[in-house]
Amino acid sequence: MLLALLVLALIAATLAAPVVARAVSGRARSFGEGSGRERAAPGIGYDPGRERRAEQRARQLLRSCVNDEEWGMYRDLGFIRVDGKKRPERRATDRADTSRQDAAGPAPYAYLVYPHKPILAYVPESGQLLSEYCVEFPDLTGAGATRLPASDDVLAKWMALTSDESRVIGRANMHLVGRQLDPSRVRRDLWRLSEWERRGNHGSIEARRA
Amino acid sequence: MKPGHGEVLLTEGDPQVREEQERLVQEFRRQLDEGMWAAVPTENAGSGRREAQMVRDYSEIPPEAERVIFFPRAAGG
Numbered sequence: 001m002l003l004a005l006l007v008l009a010l011i012a013a014t015l016a017a018p019v020v021a022r023a024v025s026g027r028a029r030s031f032g033e034g035s036g037r038e039r040a041a042p043g044i045g046y047d048p049g050r051e052r053r054a055e056q057r058a059r060q061l062l063r064s065c066v067n068d069e070e071w072g073m074y075r076d077l078g079f080i081r082v083d084g085k086k087r088p089e090r091r092a093t094d095r096a097d098t099s100r101q102d103a104a105g106p107a108p109y110a111y112l113v114y115p116h117k118p119i120l121a122y123v124p125e126s127g128q129l130l131s132e133y134c135v136e137f138p139d140l141t142g143a144g145a146t147r148l149p150a151s152d153d154v155l156a157k158w159m160a161l162t163s164d165e166s167r168v169i170g171r172a173n174m175h176l177v178g179r180q181l182d183p184s185r186v187r188r189d190l191w192r193l194s195e196w197e198r199r200g201n202h203g204s205i206e207a208r209r210a
Numbered sequence: 211m212k213p214g215h216g217e218v219l220l221t222e223g224d225p226q227v228r229e230e231q232e233r234l235v236q237e238f239r240r241q242l243d244e245g246m247w248a249a250v251p252t253e254n255a256g257s258g259r260r261e262a263q264m265v266r267d268y269s270e271i272p273p274e275a276e277r278v279i280f281f282p283r284a285a286g287g
Contacts, residue, residue, distance in 0.1 A: 053216070054216030054217075055216065056216075057216040057217045058211070058216045058217065060217075061211075061216070061217045061279075064251075065251040065260065065262070065279075066260055067259055067260045070260075118287065134286060134287035135284045135285070135286065135287050136284070136285055136286075136287035137211075137213075137281055137282040137283070137284060137285070138213075138282055138285055139213040139282065140244060140245050140246065140282050140283075146213040147213050148211055148213050148216075148281070148282070149216045152211045152216055152217070152281070155211070155279075155281075156211065156281045156282070156284070158262070159249040159251075159262035159264075159279065159281065160247070160249075160262075160264075160284055162261035162262045163249055163261065163262040163263050163264040164264045167264075167284075168284045171283075171284045171285060171286060172284065172286055172287070173286035173287060
């Protein structure tokens with residue numbers, strides 16, 4: 001009985017061997033092709049080390065330009081809020097009364113600036129999502145195969161919005177929210193932002209590290 | 211800012227020194243001719259908030275500015 005089972009197992013192993021061998025060799029080839037594609041990537045200019053160093057420099061540059069609060073926001077949450085500059089038209093008689101409030105009051109609308117994603121416009125007071133502005137800073141050198149490091153992309157948007165909001169918004173493609181940005185994720189980000197502000201978390205991580 | 215590289219120092223010099231200023235002006239124009247935007251990080255004197263000022267000509271650079279950042283012009287994505 002034991003001998004019969006042993007012979008049966010040997011036959012089964014012999015029959016299964018080519019199947020196993022095909023599966024193993026197929027996977028190895030697949031691995032080889034995958035590795036080949038990854039090795040081919042540097043040929044078109046991708047260098048992970050260079051990209052990482054570029055991003056490190058970009059973060060330092062961003063930090064040196066934006067406000068401490070904005071830097072903390074980006075470091076902790078991954079995006080920056082930029083207040084809109086355009087104010088609603090007011091009658092001349094109202095302007096004198098409200099000029100002080102305008103200077104210190106909340107902006108009627110604001111933007112969330114994500115790296116390599118559209119700029120999102122929303123109403124801070126109500127949380128209403130207004131629109132997304134698709135904008136990019138394309139490579140002008142002609143190669144067109146590379147893009148700005150993530151933090152440089154955020155800084156470019158921040159500089160463009162704080163210096164000439166109309167210009168950058170005018171160049172962007174405007175869409176309803178949901179084309180590229182997930183509205184539920186944006187709402188979650190707004191909640192995270194409000195929690196972050198409520199806790200007064202500016203610089204908290206650095207404080208903990210220290 | 212250069213795609214794929216990040217921050218790259220193009221040139222530096224003292225605007226008070228004529229030769230160095232000429233070099234700065236030349237580089238400034240070259241960057242704008244290549245289609246870059248130029249911005250100077252500034253601090254609002256009233257609120258103390260930081261913001262950027264776009265400059266289209268060398269003469270628009272605030273005298274106290276320590277650096278000018280060039281970045282690719284925005285385009286619809």
